[in-house]
Amino acid sequence: MNMIPTNYYLVLSAILFGLGVIAFVFKRNIIVIFMSIELMLNAVNLAFVAFSQAMGKLDGQVFVLFVIVVAAAEATVGLGIIILTARNRQSLNIERVDLLKL
């Protein structure tokens, strides 16, 4: 059975992770920064599943499930905080959120 070498998946995961880091550092909108965190988590998930296929065990996939669940919980609370912050400061630009004072 022709299987794709695991390295291909790992290289793709590294590329996606790097793009996530670039988005995290360079974007100004809070929500897009949050989305770049999700992109990084997805890249890590891809690496997990690639290793799970390589070793023939299912531990990687179980861990991916946990990562997805934790990402869901984090997105919920994080977006709640973002909504409150945006309402208080009337802006979604992180450069406006640099002082504790409004």
Next chain:
Amino acid sequence: MTPQLGIFCVLAALSVLGALSLILQKHPIHSALSLIVVMVSLAGLYLLMGAEFVAAVQIIVYGGAIMVLFVFVIMLLNAGVEEYTNLSKLAGIAGIPLTVALAGFIAAAIGRSGEAVQAAAQTGAVSSTRGISTMLFKDFVYPFELTSVLILVAILGAIVLAQREK
């Protein structure tokens, strides 16, 4: 070029294009749509690897719930096009090449270790769903219960955060 390699190239290109589009788009809703494209193509890659349950959970939970939450928040907050700020040109000039170099080093290091990670024979006896559920409820039952408590805490947190001032 076997069909699998072809499908892999298409899905990988789609995910990288989606990630690039996330960075380059000006409006957050377009970034959100690009991220959905990335997630769906990653689900396709999981299917290619035989992880069907994880692929379905990825689309249902990530693509169908988490990203819907993002889209809702963008709609509710009426997020507009990003303002252009001209702080730190240095970050753009030095940062992007450095990050690309970093990612390139990691990719090259992984790509060179060809023999170290070899795909094992397909253990097709147990379907992925049955295997995952057996492991989830036998070996990983403690983290499983902890994540359910975590979800409960997140729900309570979201409800408290969303309350209006009395």
Next chain:
Amino acid sequence: MSSFLSTNALLIITLVKIALLLFIILTVNAYLTWFERKVVAHIQSRWGPYRVGPHGLLQPLADGLKFLFKEDPTPAGVDKFVYFLAPLLSLALALTSIAVIPFGPAPIHLFGRDIYLGIADVNMGILALFAITALGVYGNALAGWASNSKYPLLGGLRGSAQMISYELSLTMSVVGVLLMAGTFNLREIINAQESAHGLFGWQGIFSWNVFCGPLPQIVGFLCFFVSAIAETNRVPFDLPEAEQELVAGFNTEYASFKFAMFFIAEYTSMITVSCLCAILFFGGWLSPFPATSTWAFTHYLPSLLLIPFGLWVIWDGIRYETILGRLILPAVGTATAAAGAALLYFPQVNEFIQGPFWFLSKVFVFLFIYVWMRGTLPRLRYDQLMNIGWKLLLPVSIANVIITAFAILKWGAR
């Protein structure tokens, strides 16, 4: 050329099946709108479409032509990409979900190959359907947002919030069936119902999931059906697209062809949900009569239904008002009666047609219930809707899962 055909036979057969199924589903959509207008009209003591063709049968054609020729304005200030993406996404996802539905049992034998009656026999059929349903929320939300106007935005937000709320009880109510069948594969679920130990040991209708097994899944079926109605935004849960409240909800700013795409998506998801109800809870293509030899006379039921219906259409058509009706209706009636007679003459075709016949009649019954509810029930207010979804259906479906699990532990899965 023939070697190309034989090496890529599966691909070509699948493409032909896709084209055929697409054509059939779009035609069924069109005549479903006719059926709905007629039934709702008769519930309201009026006639419905009557003029365009005999008994309004050409009304869907007229509607289709209208959608093609009407002006399609794009409002100012919309986000063009998202505005064009939303109906496309809705339609694509709705049509994709038909791919995993099996329409009949054992494959038919044509051109020396076994052709499976369904496009894809996916091992995780149910999960794939849920994934497609989960993505379908975006059509609503993005359409509402892209229209740059407050009524569609409100309609879109409410509609998508409603859809994600009812997705939970939709998936939970199916878990009972999955526990009893032990697989996600839709064909295997029907096969499990076929070999089930029915209620009191009776087979046939009593071995369907809704009546049999360690725990009859009646509660699961009711939760599933109500959640599905909310999921497809139909009455009584159609506040997001109600005319009195929100102009037309999320599809206010969409004209002719894009509106037609939303329309087709809604009716196609209605058909998909009816197919799912039939497969998961009511035995799919299984006949309600047991498959023993004493009940073999029920195999003539399709003919017994088609021939009198054809004769009645002929009798009604001969005395119709317009000349067109007096030509078309007897022709349709003759064709139907001839099909029924042909079934009597060709026993292998009769055996083959049993599965799809029962499946399609069950789907028809569910579609009739959908349309019946539209004509009868008033609309729910939005907070009542969300209350039912979160406080009634979700706990009930979770309780169903737990009680089914205990029943299986005690009495075994079958």
